[in-house]
Amino acid sequence: MQGLWVWGVIAVLVLLAVAVIYGYNRLVFNRARVAAAWSDIDVQLKRRSSLIPQLVDCLKTYMAYESSTLTALTEQRSQAQRAERSDANERGAAESLVSATLLQVFARAEAYPELKADSVFLDLQHNLSEVEETIQMARRYYNGAVRELNVLVESVPSNLIANAFGFTGAVYFSLDDASQAQPPKMEF
Numbered sequence: 001m002q003g004l005w006v007w008g009v010i011a012v013l014v015l016l017a018v019a020v021i022y023g024y025n026r027l028v029f030n031r032a033r034v035a036a037a038w039s040d041i042d043v044q045l046k047r048r049s050s051l052i053p054q055l056v057d058c059l060k061t062y063m064a065y066e067s068s069t070l071t072a073l074t075e076q077r078s079q080a081q082r083a084e085r086s087d088a089n090e091r092g093a094a095e096s097l098v099s100a101t102l103l104q105v106f107a108r109a110e111a112y113p114e115l116k117a118d119s120v121f122l123d124l125q126h127n128l129s130e131v132e133e134t135i136q137m138a139r140r141y142y143n144g145a146v147r148e149l150n151v152l153v154e155s156v157p158s159n160l161i162a163n164a165f166g167f168t169g170a171v172y173f174s175l176d177d178a179s180q181a182q183p184p185k186m187e188f
Contacts, residue, residue: 019157020161023152023157023158023161024161024165026152026158027149027152027153027158027161027162027165027167030145030148030149030152031149031167031170033145033148033149034142034145034146034149034170036145037138037141037142037144037145037146038088038142038173040138040141040142041135041138041139041142041173042084044131044134044135044138045080045084045091045095045135046084047131048098048128048131048132048135049077049080049081049098051124051127051128051131052073052074052077052098052102053074053077054120054124055073055105055121055124055128056070056073056074058118058120058121058124059105059109059115059121069101069104069105069108070105072101072104073098073101073102073105076094076097076098076101077098079094079097080094080095080097080098082094083095087171088142088170088171088172088173088174089171089174091173092173092174095135099132102128102132106125109121109125139173142173143172143173143174145170146169146170146171146172146173147172149167149169149170150169150170152167153167153168153169154169
């Protein structure tokens with residue numbers, strides 16, 4: 001009888017160890033997924049940032065174009081680059097300003113028929129539109145991965161494992177203005 005009791009305790013301990021290992025591996029998997037999703041966003045934001053100087057150069061060739069808008073776009077890009085190592089909230093705020101200024105640029109381009117006919121401008125416009133859509137998809141995937149990780153970190157019993165091993169929740173990549181959630185319409 002005592003041997004059966006010992007085997008029962010051993011079985012419970014083995015099951016507990018398996019549960020801890022499984023919970024730990026789920027946390028590790030979700031933390032890695034959040035990091036990979038953030039990397040995808042970062043790549044697209046850098047891609048957009050690299051297209052902005054080309055856009056500004058293209059727009060400068062049209063003398064009548066508003067220089068204040070170009071200056072604002074260049075400044076917003078610089079701020080976004082300085083925020084590259086910040087958390088998702090700070091980075092999101094800086095990138096939201098870039099998106100808003102890009103919308104202004106393309107809205108004001110409507111007044112310049114010769115600009116709208118320029119093949120370089122049209123190509124840049126198309127590339128930026130694709131990048132904005134990709135950023136939106138990457139942002140959704142990242143926020144989904146953050147949600148999964150945060151649920152594991154906060155729910156019982158995985159929160160016990162998360163606390164024991166130092167796992168923390170991640171920050172959502174959000175926009176300051178809900179209207180920026182839609183990719184800009186940059187086609188004429």
